[in-house]
Amino acid sequence: MRFGFDKWIVVITVTTAALLQTIDSSIVNVTLNQMMGNLGASLGDISWVVTGYAAASAVMITMSGWLTAKLGRRNYFAASIVLFTIASIFCGTATNVWELVFFRVVQGIGGGGLLTTAQSILIQTFPKEDVGIANAIFGLGVIIGPSIGPTLGGYITDNLSWNWVFFINIPFGILATFLTYMYIKEPAEKMVAGKMDWLALFLLIAGIGGLQIILEKGQEKDWFDSSFIIGMSIAAGIGLIGFIWRQLTVKAPILDLRLLRRRRYAVGTLFNFILGFGLFASVFIVPVFCQTILGFTASQTGWLLMPGSLATAMMMPVVGGLLRKNVISPIWYAGIGFLLFFGFCYDLSAISLDAGPDYFFWPLVIRGIGMGLIFIPLTTVTLADLESIEIPQGSALSNTIRQLGGTFGTAIMTTYISTRSVLHVSRLSDNISMYNPLSAERIRQYTSLFLSKGDALVNATAKAYAMMKGTVMRQALVMTYADAFLVIGGFFLVCVPLLLLFIGKKVEAPQHVEMAME
Known part of the structure; x- marks a missing residue:
């Protein structure tokens, strides 16, 4: 070099x-x-x-x-x-x-x-x-x-x-x-x-911080059904728009x-x-x-x-x-x-x-x-x-x-x-029924498994459906x-x-x- x-x-x-x-x-x-x-x-x-x-x-x-x-x-x-x-x-x-x-x-x-x-x-x-x-x-x-x-x-x-x-x-x-x-x-x-533009810095923090919180917490807070997310959205919007305006107008x-x-x-x-x-x-x-x-x-x-x-x-x-x-x-x-x-x-x-x-x-x-x-x-x-x-x-x-x-x-x-x-859980769950031959056979297999381990029929059936639910969730x-x-x-x-x-x-x-x- x-x-x-x-x-x-x-x-x-x-x-x-x-x-x-x-x-x-x-x-x-x-x-x-x-x-x-x-x-x-x-x-x-x-x-x-x-x-x-x-x-x-x-x-x-x-x-x-x-x-x-x-x-x-x-x-x-x-x-x-x-x-x-x-x-x-x-x-x-x-x-x-x-x-x-x-x-x-x-x-x-x-x-x-x-x-x-x-x-x-x-x-x-x-x-x-x-x-x-x-x-x-x-x-x-x-x-x-x-x-x-x-x-x-x-x-x-x-x-x-x-x-x-x-x-x-x-x-x-x-x-x-x-x-x-x-x-x-x-x-x-x-x-x-x-000179440091402290107003711009505040607007930047509000904009980026608010937007990041919305993206991270929106699903958990049910998005705009939450007053917290609505407040963060307003803060993010004002912050980002204000920051852009400020940066384009100051020397x-x-x-x-x-x-x-x-x-x-x-x-x-x-x-x-x-x-x-x-x-x-x-x-x-x-x-x-x-x-x-x-x-x-x-x-x-x-x-x-x-x-x-x-x-x-x-x-x-x-x-x-x-x-x-x-x-x-x-x-x-x-x-x-x-x-x-x-x-x-x-x-x-x-x-x-x-x-x-x-x-x-x-x-x-x-x-x-x-x-x-x-x-x-x-x-x-x-x-x-x-x-x-x-x-x-x-x-x-x-x-x-x-x-x-x-x-x-x-x-x-x-x-x-x-x-x-x-969405996928809902779609797959629609097919889990005793009227569906494939799912019915899988549930019977799971039930038989638990019966062989000494569970009563009611408990074995409940565990079979729980295992089926877990399988659906993974898929x-x-x-x-x-x-x-x-x-x-x-x-x-x-x-x-x-x-x-x-x-x-x-x-x-x-x-x-x-x-x-x-």
Whole structure:
């Protein structure tokens, strides 16, 4: 490589910090059951552990550009790492669920400043002939983090305890902080920070927080039959509309929405939402399905995602090299990636109760290759038209949208699974009757089983119907998850033609975004 030891350290530093943020966005997914048992929390309570982190992280990502200008890039980056690490300690030592939720929010505040700032550091540190390999390595952290999070979380949960899911961050946080102050420099071109717009910040928190709560709690609260959800909807609407109006009318916005006037950047930001939606939603529903339906352990479930992560890791440098040769437009690579992601979802839509670990191998590898084809080309075309001074704000908005896409995708899929499973249970239950020969025969078999164990006829019949109900429920959930995979896949398939919106002048990324490989 053209860049030497100091720049390799910069790559390692920012990638480590990015991994901390992206892994923690998904690592708790396979530990929630143990947290519920140890902290005496309900599923509704423990879900705030995920919601609080995601909402706080999204808010802080939007502020990253302003805070970078105000505090300095290195100081803000280091402060985010320190806050994230300290919050991890308190999360691991929490004694009740609401203490854990509070420190997860604090952890999200620190984590939100890591991802966008890390990408800005790379883009503004390296010359164009080296920035490609640096972005490829950084991309591994962004894409692989949500995939290896459940793997790591499952292993820790089965072999240690849920507390160590947070304690594992401590040594990496200390190392990243030290390397930041030793090797990361301030850019030559200084940004000017205006006065903090506290009204905009309040509107942003109300908008994103309210919308996140609606998506997470709407099903539980019966949606708009609940005065709580109605109130959150009003708060979210006023907050989001007010924030957009405020950012378009003030001279120094904390998030420069005017960048969306550039068509290519606006389209790229939309596709970052799609990317976050598909990545996080699929990473969420695969572990849930494997544990709740197939009975896999946390470790088994986590390891299922590893093949796809390795496929992504191998594709990153390959795609960087292809883009360096500039044979075809990055748009085509992204299109192939979206189609592969659809193939992954379509394959898993045929899932059944007989599926074992081997069933997931090729679909997840296909998804991994697809993600590798999407990330770098999408970054290239999204940021290509921005000036260097606009990169922090542009990255902040783009990464915020990707983060929100992930949290919304997870919440929407959770709600979809809840409502769809009720529909499938109702349809299957209509066929459970003594007048249906198949169901009648199954009930007779179950009844005979319990009679052979000494139960009275009345008890044996009641247990037979209960077992039949359980069978129906499991089959309904399998059908529901199959539908969920199709929904995600269809979303990606429909979006492929929308890549044509990128068509315009030839994508020739300037120095700060060109994806080159040596």
